[in-house]
Amino acid sequence: MSRAQCSRCLRPQTHCLCALIPQLDSRTRVLLLQHPSEVGHALNTARLADLGLLNAELRVGEVFEDLATLLNPPGYQARLLFPGEDAQLIDTGEPSDESLPWLxxxxxxxxxxARxxxxxxxxxxxxxxxxLPEGAVSRYRLRKAPGPGALSTLEAIVQALEILEAPTSFAPLLRPFEALIEGQIEAMGADTYQRNHGDKTV
Known part of the structure; x- marks a missing residue:
């Protein structure tokens, strides 16, 4: 028999995260395009970002028929948060065109x-x-990062917004993320966690 699920955060009602999810406004608009394989993932951080940001939208799919409309909301300039040879480093307090915030x-x-x-x-x-600038360290202690600086979707969004909209803090978005990780570690058991994910250098 399946456990009752929260219809908002999609977690079991006994582990609902809604009380920890903030409602933060941002000048930057965030459009999350989620591959269908991520929807049922225990750590669905894109959904946490969508729930915690007022100026965000989450779409699930592989092909987005209305993408041209989604990418051109009035009053924004679109940027894809993804590495590449010509990628612009997010390292200033404002987008380059100060008259238009980023999508x-x-x-x-x-x-x-994602590719x-x-x-x-x-x-x-x-x-x-x-x-994003190099050197970020993920808080996701349950999965080996594919490379240095690899972040979860939520962590990447928080870092980007904190640069673009400094000095505003978007750290409250990470509270349900941390609680989710702690809950998984607790369910796993301290010994199992330490054996599989603990610091091997000690």
Missing amino acids: LVVPDGTWRK KLLHLNPLLAQLPRAT
Whole structure:
């Protein structure tokens, strides 16, 4: 028998995260394009970002028929948060064109699935790209990062917004993320966690 599920955060009602999810406004608009394989993932951080940001929208799919409309909301300039040779480093307090805030387009999935979204949606691949400064460390202690600086979707969005909209803090978005990780560690048991994910250098 399946456990009752919260219809908002999609977690079991006994582990509902809604009380921890903030309601934050931002000048930057965030468009999350989620690969369908991520929807049932225990750590669905794109959904947490969508629930916690007032100026965000989450779409699920592989091909987005209305992408041209989604990428051109009035009053915004679109940027794809994805690495690339010509990607602009997000390192200033404001987008380059100060008259228009950014529409930050964020593909959500494994690196392979995210690249597939770009391949299947050529309009995405044509967007100017933005990338985060190097050196970030993920708080996701339950999965080995594919490389240095690899962040969850939620962590990447928080870092981008804190740069673009400094000094505003978007750290409250990470509270349900942290609680989710702690809950998974607790369910796993301290010994199992330490054996599989603990610091091997000690």
